[in-house]
Amino acid sequence: MLTITRKLEFDAGHRIPDHKSQCRNLHGHRYTLEITLTGEVIDADGNSDNGMIMDFSDVKALAKQHLVDVWDHAFIVYEKDDKVLDFLSSLPDHKTVVIDRIPTVENLAQVAFTILKTVFIDRFGTGLRLHKLVLHETPNCWAEITDA
Numbered sequence: 579m580l581t582i583t584r585k586l587e588f589d590a591g592h593r594i595p596d597h598k599s600q601c602r603n604l605h606g607h608r609y610t611l612e613i614t615l616t617g618e619v620i621d622a623d624g625n626s627d628n629g630m631i632m633d634f635s636d637v638k639a640l641a642k643q644h645l646v647d648v649w650d651h652a653f654i655v656y657e658k659d660d661k662v663l664d665f666l667s668s669l670p671d672h673k674t675v676v677i678d679r680i681p682t683v684e685n686l687a688q689v690a691f692t693i694l695k696t697v698f699i700d701r702f703g704t705g706l707r708l709h710k711l712v713l714h715e716t717p718n719c720w721a722e723i724t725d726a
C-alpha cells in the first residue's frame with residue numbers, strides 16, 4: 579500500500595486524574611501527530627496535485643484547522659474531572675478542550691482519529707482516506723490507530 583505521512587506538533591496540558599503516580603498532576607506535553615493517508619496518486623496533467631496522493635501543505639492546513647489549532651496551547655480535560663473544570667472555568671478566556679474520556683494518549687489518539695477521518699475523505703475521486711494516526715505524548719510514549 580502506498581501512503582504519505584505528514585507530521586505536526588502542538589503543545590497541550592492534561593492530567594490523568596486516577597493515575598497512581600505523577601500523571602495525576604497538571605502537566606503538559608509537546609505532542610507529535612503523524613497523519614498517514616492513502617489513496618491513488620492523482621493523474622491530472624497541469625494540476626498542482628499531479629503525482630500526489632495529497633499535497634502535504636493541504637494535509638497540514640486541514641489538520642491545523644480541524645484539530646491542531648484547536649488543541650494547541652489548550653488544557654485538555656475529562657468532562658468528569660470536576661475540580662479541574664471548576665478551576666479552568668475560573669480563568670478568564672482560558673483555552674480549555676473538554677473531552678468525554680480521560681486524556682491519555684490512547685484516548686486522545688482515538689478522538690483525533692475520529693475527527694480527522696471526517697476531514698480526509700475522498701475529495702479527488704481517488705479513494706483518499708485516513709489510514710493511520712500516530713500520537714506521541716513524549717519521545718518515548720505514543721499510541722497508533724490504523725483504519726480497520
Ligand SMILES: Nc1nc2c(c(=O)[nH]1)N=C([C@H](O)[C@H](O)COP(=O)(O)OP(=O)(O)OP(=O)(O)O)CN2
Nearest residue numbers: 593594600601607681682683684715716717718719
Ligand atoms: N498507557 C499510558 N500510560 C501513561 C500515559 C498514557 O497516556 N497512556 N500517560 C502518562 C503521562 O501522562 C506521561 O505522558 C508519560 O509520562 P512518563 O511515563 O514519565 O513518560 P516519559 O517519556 O517522560 O518517561 P521517561 O521515563 O522519561 O522515558 C503516564 N502513563
Ligand SMILES: [Zn+2]
Nearest residue numbers: 592601605607
Ligand atoms: Zn502526560
